[in-house]
Amino acid sequence: MAKGDVRNQAPPTPRRPARPAAPRPLPGGASRPAIAGKTRPALPPGPIPAVPAATRIRVVSGPNLDLLGLREPEIYGTATLLDLHAELTSIGAARGIELECLQSNHEGDLVTWVAHAGREGFDGVVLNAGALTHTSIALLDAVRASGLPVVEVHLSNPEAREEYRRRSMIAEACVGKVTGFGPASYALGLLALVDRLRGGAELRTSSNAGRRGGV
Numbered sequence: 001m002a003k004g005d006v007r008n009q010a011p012p013t014p015r016r017p018a019r020p021a022a023p024r025p026l027p028g029g030a031s032r033p034a035i036a037g038k039t040r041p042a043l044p045p046g047p048i049p050a051v052p053a054a055t056r057i058r059v060v061s062g063p064n065l066d067l068l069g070l071r072e073p074e075i076y077g078t079a080t081l082l083d084l085h086a087e088l089t090s091i092g093a094a095r096g097i098e099l100e101c102l103q104s105n106h107e108g109d110l111v112t113w114v115a116h117a118g119r120e121g122f123d124g125v126v127l128n129a130g131a132l133t134h135t136s137i138a139l140l141d142a143v144r145a146s147g148l149p150v151v152e153v154h155l156s157n158p159e160a161r162e163e164y165r166r167r168s169m170i171a172e173a174c175v176g177k178v179t180g181f182g183p184a185s186y187a188l189g190l191l192a193l194v195d196r197l198r199g200g201a202e203l204r205t206s207s208n209a210g211r212r213g214g215v
């Protein structure tokens with residue numbers, strides 16, 4: 001048998017289960033007094049409460065957003081996509097939000113990442129589809145197929161730009177949209193999405209306290 005191969009080795013000698021130590025007899029056969037505070041309190045009846053699972057959000061960026069920081073900085077700013085992902089991750093970490101940040105220049109990748117997000121254990125999606133926002137019915141279908149709340153975000157404000165950017169193909173299937181705030185659009189979209197998932201507990205103000213979901 002090769003060294004390190006454990007398949008045919010004899011099973012290890014089973015260890016004797018540890019026996020609780022017997023109390024030492026008191027001199028003269030006297031009984032021990034109960035010691036206050038030494039007994040473990042009984043567990044309350046009913047199921048043991050589960051530790052709440054982290055909220056899992058997928059952040060998806062589309063074509064040309066890999067060039068953030070280099071591409072048209074007068075419109076999109078100088079922060080890179082890595083900077084943006086690091087910022088979102090720290091915002092998420094402080095709030096018990098687990099993030100997966102993805103980028104692709106290929107429509108099919110975006111379709112798969114969005115449509116399958118729910119089956120892959122995510123609770124919602126923040127989506128900057130780049131130029132595919134204005135053209136992709138496949139991505140619209142993917143948002144619907146996901147069955148998840150999806151927030152559309154843009155660094156710039158496409159509605160204040162060229163005519164062909166004013167139409168979003170995905171907006172009608174998204175729960176909301178944040179545009180025009182640079183990288184903060186992603187952060188605001190993330191917080192708004194988590195607020196919605198947590199029934200208004202994340203961005204509570206006196207006017208929305210207790211309100212659930214959106215309009």
Ligand code: DQA
Pocket residue numbers: 063064065128129130131132133153154155156157158165
């Ligand atoms: C963008 C706006 C789109 O019109 C453009 O095609 C992009 C970036 C934004 O984040 O502002 O690639 O989605």
